[in-house]
Amino acid sequence: MVSRFGLRPVIVTGIVISGSGMILASFAKTVWQLYLTHGFMYGFGAGMALFTSVAISVQWFDKKRGLASGITVAGSGIGGAVLAPLNRILISKIGYQWALRIMGISTITIVCAVLVCIRTRIPPRKRGGPLFDVAMFKNSGFTLMYLMGMLVTFGYLTPIFLLPKFMVDLGMSPEVGASLVSVFSGVNAVSRILLGFVADWYGPLNMLILSTAFSGLACYIFWMTTTGLPMAVVFVVIYGINAGGFNSLFPVVAADVIGVEKLAAAVGLLYSGNFFGNLLGTPLASAIVTASGGRYTWTIVFAGTAPILGAALLLFIRFKHEKRIFVKM
Template sequence: MDSSHSPTANISPNAEVSITSEKATIGLSSVSSISSKNHEYPDGKIKPAGDVEKAEDMTGDSDSEEIDITLKPETMTFPDGGFGWFVVLGAFTIQFCCWGFNFCWGVYQQFYVNNQIFPGAGLSEISWSGGISSASIFITTPFQTKMVATFGLRKVIATGIIISGSGMILASFATSLWQLYLTQGFMYGFGAGMALFTSVAIPVQWFEKKRGLASGITVAGSGIGGATLAPLNRYLISKVGYQWALRIMGISVITLVCSILACLRTRVTPSVKGRPLLDVAMFKNSGFTAMYFMGMLVTFGYLTPVFLLPKFVTDLGMDPTVGASLVSIFSGVNAVARIVLGFAGDRYGPLNVLIISTIFTGLCCWVLWMNTHGLTMAIVFVVIYGANAGGFNSLFPVVAADIIGVETLAATVGLLYSGNFFGNLLGTPLASTIVTASGGSYKWAQVYAGAAPILAAALLIVLRFKREKRILVRM
């Protein structure tokens, strides 16, 4: 393909640069790999030193985007510590607040339904707010490189967290479903997405040898946030009411994130010009298409157990606090699993580990959740489900980088993750509708929640054996 149309990276003269690609996600990020020395690409081939190579253009479009990455002089080496740990702290805090509160939706959903806060609205109607919230987080992903280049990192994060926190506060005044959808749904998710995906790529710019550890700590913030905030919100609702619980959370999130903005300092200044934000020609790449639909399928089922568990256990006759505790356990286990499965992927191959963890995510719903009739089995389910579900968060971007190329992923990550929008928007509401249509039985919703990751794993298996037919091979 004609490389003259591909993304380019302009490096300051006299610079010896070595930036290796890595993951950083709750969901996404990668840093392009550029070197003035011999460079090893993800496919294992060694490229000779010399001028910086242009990433392969997947479209051949003469109007394609030029991505200009300017490195400041201090970025010639990686600190691997020092101020970088403050950057990790800042990104961890944003993950803690934004994803952590999102994991608490099931607590509010159970309270809204059981107490008829919105008269006439049942589980299937109220669950749309959680779906809208989770989906809205991904709306800004295609635009974030341009937003940071235009307005600056801290301004984008501050704006996002103010919108998100304001959504929580305004939700406390909601008297109808459309107001709930707009505030706790859209406003919260839209703002959280601006802060989450803008910040998550920053820690990898400060680390090389300890990059996996830094990334793992960052994304673990979401699970630790859910483990902490779910019981806290349940407690606040019981003590001061759901309205003041929302107000307290909104004010706290804005205050906490704005207080750590000074910790977030980028070492790479992006400038994006020309190319369409969503390059749909990427779907001609079979690897990209497989990863896009894999991510979409997983998210159709991923949050379904988390959001339905509080209502599920109260329907079994348990106290409402049990549901919050189960969400907390899931989130804590999920946080640890993201780090552990990330290390496992380094050793045994990220694609191999992602396939196995995704299969077990689905099987947990079929084998464990469908046979849960008491507290003990509920705990067993959330522990094993949380342990396997963490693989998607930590390994999806690593596998995507390996399959479609680091440089291509850096330019198309927004499009890749846009598929998650549909799964997050429709997944839980669809499951809730199934519960309602089944007369309150969760059986078919559990079947559905397990089928989504199983189908996603099937896509990965096909993709893997197209690349390598031998089973015992690290990849």
């Protein structure tokens, strides 16, 4: 859509749909209405706005591409750090209906206000070419990145969604879990910038492999051994530092694999692979907890294994082009 119609029309349309989804969700009386509004409308609209914009900075930079991408996507981490406690305050003061309405109106207003600052270097395609360029899958590197993104998202959000309930099961209040989510978002935002900066020195593909693998190992080493708040904080910090690489470096590596000229369409297709993990990952993890009688061991294995397998797929790309280990790539 960005290639055909331009960046701003797609972002405006998406943000109006997502904001309207939140506002309409405040009037929902049944579960299916929540699926339609807060689920489909918000998700579809936010995807149009967010995933089309993450590749903008990559188009404008070469030497500092990793840092530029990290700064760009750090915004969502900062938003998560602020919105988690803010939403809890709004819900406690004015109820969840008005909290949803305020968030929906704020989303539309803020994004439309900064839209004037957003511009793409590559102009939209005026005619010709497929809407979905599936020919990109002929590129083995692109296909492996698609599969990597699908695998990683099965585990990526699992700790964040389950951590509040996990802390309650350890005997702590829901506020502790919400605070840990805020800590994760804040650490994640900083790590996106730092990992982008380091990637410019040591290579974005190298850093994406390492950060993705370490995020999975953090689940095994730290989440698996968490029995109280101190270790939970350690896990959230370590996981947040490494998980930030997936957001900041994924579009940078895509630019290297597929080329900047096809980046808008490439990123759209790549992020479509996240659909499966984002939709099914957390429900599967929750089902594993239920099937295990409330124990989290196998859920943690599930969350940790997904990114490790994703990192293994990236190794195929890495060693196909360069077999030497200590080479920037």
